[in-house]
Amino acid sequence: LPWHDDVVDCGCYRLISIVSMRSEFVIHQPGTWQVWHFGVFSVVIYLGMEILSHIVPLVFQNKTNLIPMRGKHLDVFETVDHVYININKIATAVFVYHMLKYVNAANVEWDIGGLSVVNFPVSVVLMHIVYDFFYTIFHRVLHNRQLYRFVHKHHHRQRAPTRGNLDAINVHPFEFVVGEYLHLLAAHLVTKYLVKVHIVAIAWFVVVGGILASLNHTRFDFSFLGIYSVKVHDVHHRLPESNYGQYIMLWDKIMGSYKPYVEPKKEK
Numbered sequence: 089l090p091w092h093d094d095v096v097d098c099g100c101y102r103l104i105s106i107v108s109m110r111s112e113f114v115i116h117q118p119g120t121w122q123v124w125h126f127g128v129f130s131v132v133i134y135l136g137m138e139i140l141s142h143i144v145p146l147v148f149q150n151k152t153n154l155i156p157m158r159g160k161h162l163d164v165f166e167t168v169d170h171v172y173i174n175i176n177k178i179a180t181a182v183f184v185y186h187m188l189k190y191v192n193a194a195n196v197e198w199d200i201g202g203l204s205v206v207n208f209p210v211s212v213v214l215m216h217i218v219y220d221f222f223y224t225i226f227h228r229v230l231h232n233r234q235l236y237r238f239v240h241k242h243h244h245r246q247r248a249p250t251r252g253n254l255d256a257i258n259v260h261p262f263e264f265v266v267g268e269y270l271h272l273l274a275a276h277l278v279t280k281y282l283v284k285v286h287i288v289a290i291a292w293f294v295v296v297g298g299i300l301a302s303l304n305h306t307r308f309d310f311s312f313l314g315i316y317s318v319k320v321h322d323v324h325h326r327l328p329e330s331n332y333g334q335y336i337m338l339w340d341k342i343m344g345s346y347k348p349y350v351e352p353k354k355e356k
Contacts, residue, residue, distance in 0.1 A: 113125065116188060116192070117188075117192050118185055118188050118189050118192070119189070119192070126185065129181060129184075129185065130178065130181035130182075133177070133180055133181035133184055134177045134178065134180075134181060137177045137180060137253060137257070138177075140252075140253045140298060140299070140302055141251070141252055141253040141254050141302070144252045144253065144299060144302045144303060144306065145252060145306070148303070148306070148308040148310060149308075151308075152308045152309045152310050153309040154307045154308065154309060155307045155308070155309050155318065155319055155322050156352055157248040157250075157307065158248065158326060158352065159247030159248040159325055159326045160247045160248065161246070161247070161248040161250065162245050162246040162247075162255075165254075165258070168242070169258050172242070172257075172258055172259065172260065172261060172264075173254060173257055173258050175261045175264075176257040176259065176261060176264040177257065179261060179264060179265050179268065180257075180268065183265070183268040183269060183271075183272070184294070186269075186272060187271070187272055187275070187290070187294065190272060190275070190276065191275075191287055191290055194275075194276065194279050194280075195279060195280075195284065196279060196284075196285055196286070196287055196290065197284055197285065197286045197287065198286075198287050200288075202286065203286055203288060204286075206283050206284070207283065207284050207285055207286040207289060208286050208288055208289045208292075209289075210283060211278055211282075211283050211284075211285040211286065211289045212289050212292055212293055214278045214282055214283065215271075215274045215275055215278050215285070215289070215290075215293045216274075216293070216297075216335050216336060217336070217338060218273075218274040218277050218278055219270055219271060219273075219274035219293075219297075219334070219335070220333045220334055220335055220336050220338065220339055221339050222270050222273060222274070223267060223270050223332075223333065223334045224332045224333045224334075224339040224340060224343065224345075225339075226266060226267070226270065227240075227332035227333075227334075228332045228343075228345065230263060231328060231329060231332075238260075239260040239262055239263050240259075240260065240263060242258075242259065242260050243258060243259040243260070243263070244325065244328055246258065246305075246325065247325050247326060248307075248322075248325065248326075249304070249305035249306065249307075249322070249325060250305075250306060250307055251305065251306075252302040252303070252305055252306045253298075253301075253302040253305070254305075255305035256301045256302050256304065256305040267334070271293065271294055271297065274293075275290050275293065297334075297335065300316060300334075300335055301334060301335075303318050304318055304321035304322075304334075305321075306318065315336055316335055316336060317349070319349035320333075320337055320346075320347075320348070320349060322349065323347050323348075323349050327347055329345070330345050330346065330347035331345065331346060331347060332345055
């Protein structure tokens with residue numbers, strides 16, 4: 089444990105008191121962590137990302153139709169793919185750490201009895217809307233002809249995603265880090281300017297967001313209330329200058345970049 093000397097001058101003599109600086113470890117308060125706590129936390133997040141790669145196929149297999157493969161599949165990962173994937177798994181641990189620090193400092197509701205329609209479902213919807221506003225613009229910039237080959241081209245080597253989370257996080261680390269921290273920006277803007285947010289809403293936003301991003305890179309024909317659909321992201325991988333949103337197509341429809349999925353037999 090760290091110690092320090094309190095030195096007090098009392099006229100002709102000096103009192104030296106040794107004071108122990110103790111802080112009790114609290115798992116959801118990173119300010120109380122020691123270095124080894126962050127190490128264990130990083131391993132847990134890393135393994136969680138690996139588990140996610142297996143859970144999504146297990147949950148959705150045989151429960152949905154499969155989206156036909158019409159683009160070229162990236163059959164074998166190269167060294168750079170494995171390097172990027174592992175860097176991004178580690179970056180996820182850093183992002184979650186910073187999100188934990190934020191929710192402990194911000195005006196976030198922690199009392200489970202304080203759950204309400206506004207601070208949970210409404211705030212989740214608002215965070216997705218705000219997130220995809222910034223992500224859609226960022227994603228569109230990545231497709232700029234002058235920038236594309238330096239960052240985003242790596243991800244589009246896969247034109248028919250199948251591996252779920254592995255294909256989802258097989259992106260340039262710069263792109264991945266910005267995409268992750270836009271979740272923190274969205275949570276901050278909604279919390280500060282729109283509505284009070286519950287910790288359960290932020291956990292849902294991050295965890296379910298990861299699941300949806302994984303689903304976007306599978307062949308599972310999953311959709312939800314016409315708001316979210318794996319098919320529209322599949323369109324993006326075949327027709328890159330469309331459907332830039334991560335979760336919803338609201339901003340693509342407003343900005344004119346939305347292209348609906350067309351069944352193969354109807355496509356001209």
